[in-house]
Amino acid sequence: MRRATLPRFGGGRTRATLASESTRNRTKHGSEPVTRKPEDHAPRTWYRPTGHEISIFEHAFALRQPVLLKGPTGCGKSRFVEHMAEKLDRPLVTVACHDDTSATDLLGRYLVKGGETVWQDGPVTRAVREGAILYLDEVAEARADVVVVLHPLADFRRRIYVDRLGTELVPPDGFMLVASFNPGYQHRLKEMKPSTRQRFLSISFDYPDPAVEAEIVANESGVERRVADKLVKLCVKLRKLDALGLAEIPSTRLLVETARLMHAGVPPRIACQAALIEPLSDDRDTVRGLAEAVALFF
Numbered sequence: 001m002r003r004a005t006l007p008r009f010g011g012g013r014t015r016a017t018l019a020s021e022s023t024r025n026r027t028k029h030g031s032e033p034v035t036r037k038p039e040d041h042a043p044r045t046w047y048r049p050t051g052h053e054i055s056i057f058e059h060a061f062a063l064r065q066p067v068l069l070k071g072p073t074g075c076g077k078s079r080f081v082e083h084m085a086e087k088l089d090r091p092l093v094t095v096a097c098h099d100d101t102s103a104t105d106l107l108g109r110y111l112v113k114g115g116e117t118v119w120q121d122g123p124v125t126r127a128v129r130e131g132a133i134l135y136l137d138e139v140a141e142a143r144a145d146v147v148v149v150l151h152p153l154a155d156f157r158r159r160i161y162v163d164r165l166g167t168e169l170v171p172p173d174g175f176m177l178v179a180s181f182n183p184g185y186q187h188r189l190k191e192m193k194p195s196t197r198q199r200f201l202s203i204s205f206d207y208p209d210p211a212v213e214a215e216i217v218a219n220e221s222g223v224e225r226r227v228a229d230k231l232v233k234l235c236v237k238l239r240k241l242d243a244l245g246l247a248e249i250p251s252t253r254l255l256v257e258t259a260r261l262m263h264a265g266v267p268p269r270i271a272c273q274a275a276l277i278e279p280l281s282d283d284r285d286t287v288r289g290l291a292e293a294v295a296l297f298f
């Protein structure tokens, strides 16, 4: 795997590696450098950048390079994609991948309607035709043989063969393939094939620094900044409590939900119990340990 020669951005939380350079500097006309800059639109969906993810994504869009977003649950991956789709003024088509997802589910099927057989596009085919951003959420959940069907879309070929239609579809310029992946999820039982991973430029996400996370919590919930700061401090402590043996550490999503309850008038300890503690564990001792930690802050 070669490191990409991406523009210099300085330090930051997100890291980018360009796994496959086969499409770099390639346009549909040949191999002249890409000069097209994405137009900037004002996104409705708020997203607080935490590294260089916006710039990397914009470069990937301009270079027609697929992007893989790696990171734990509730750290802002889906929010980021929504924000970027609006920023780049592209429709967003999201597919929640699971192990029953079939190539037919993705590409489309013939249906009988009123005695007639009609073709119905699947989400991938629709996104390709519309020049949308196609977001394959939790791509590792889909069976590897299904994901392989998408490989021609994810490399220099940039096209997809829909065998039931006997047609090859070539997406317009605005099309982009994005996938998300939680590397720690299910104890790595579900991994992506290297031949899939290496077709994607990758951006790592993680829970942000406390000050940034408090800004997100305050902005998303409406609680005062000092309350958001306290919640984040509590969360930083919980994330370090290995002894609790949590399967997943508390996410930014859980903090936002807890803060929303507080903002709605629910007393802090009850809000923490319902939105932070209970979603993290069913084990009585662990729940008690978490409640003790909460009591130190609220």
Ligand SMILES: Nc1ncnc2c1ncn2[C@@H]1O[C@H](COP(=O)(O)OP(=O)(O)OP(=O)(O)O)[C@@H](O)[C@H]1O
Pocket: 046, 047, 048, 049, 050, 071, 072, 073, 074, 075, 076, 077, 078, 079, 080, 182, 216, 220, 252, 253, 256
């Ligand atoms: N950088 C951020 N800017 C704005 N909001 C954020 C950010 N990070 C997290 N959030 C908040 O956290 C919530 C959860 O984020 P999101 O749904 O994007 O997580 P995710 O990484 O897609 O998780 P999953 O892997 O479980 O799907 C968002 O709805 C938003 O309120």
Ligand SMILES: [Mg+2]
Pocket: 077, 078, 079, 137
């Ligand atoms: Mg998500």
